[in-house]
Amino acid sequence: MTRRPYGLICPISRACEFLEPRWTIQILAELWNGSTRFNDIRKGLGSISTALLSRRLKEMEARGLIERLEDKASGTIAYFRTEKSIKLEPAMNALAEWAQCNIEAEIALADVDVSTLMWLVRRKIDIAELPQRRAVIRFHFRDDPHRSAPITG
Incomplete structure (x- = not known):
């Protein structure tokens, strides 16, 4: 399903369009926390299906947010953040801090x-x-x- 852009000339709207598909930010956070292999990313996210994770990883690679590297010798695949996604760290830290301060959540x-x-x-x-x-x-x-x-x- 193709998403419709907001149609706004606003950097925040453009960023939301870019990062909007569900699980994108959580996948970036999982990579940020050190997971690089598909199953490790899936374990860290808990309830994401393997099909959806695979689709999101392909989309994120196409957008330049992650890089997929295959070890030819072992046949294993690892995912790494690109410079583009590394630059999101301050925003993700600020978002996490904001959530901790402003969203009441009894777990x-x-x-x-x-x-x-x-x-x-x-x-x-x-x-x-x-x-x-x-x-x-x-x-x-x-x-x-x-x-x-x-x-x-």
């Missing part, structure tokens, strides 16, 4: 996909700070005594 455990939450937490752990031996960090969610999630490293 209930029932509304959170625990496996996605653990994926997000796992990638923020500095493994260099963990002991050299195997370590397990277990999260216990008080709202549901039967739900717990380990992070193993």
Whole structure:
């Protein structure tokens, strides 16, 4: 489906048209947070379908927001932000800060996909700070005594 432009001579409107398709900004944030592989991006986003993620990645590559690189030796594909999308970081930081200050959102455990939450937490752990031996960090969610999630490293 082709989107109709707003038809306004306004930089904000043009930016919205460019970044508007659902999941585009979240995909950029996921790349910003370090995911480069398709399945890692999907895990970080939680509820996006593989078909939609594939379509968005192709659209974003066509717009010059991301670069798709294939490792010929292994056959793996990685996605990276381009200079164009890297320049969005200050705006994304400002948007995140604005949301934290101005949007009241009570997050209930029932509304959170625990496996996605653990994926997000796992990638923020500095493994260099963990002991050299195997370590397990277990999260216990008080709202549901039967739900717990380990992070193993």
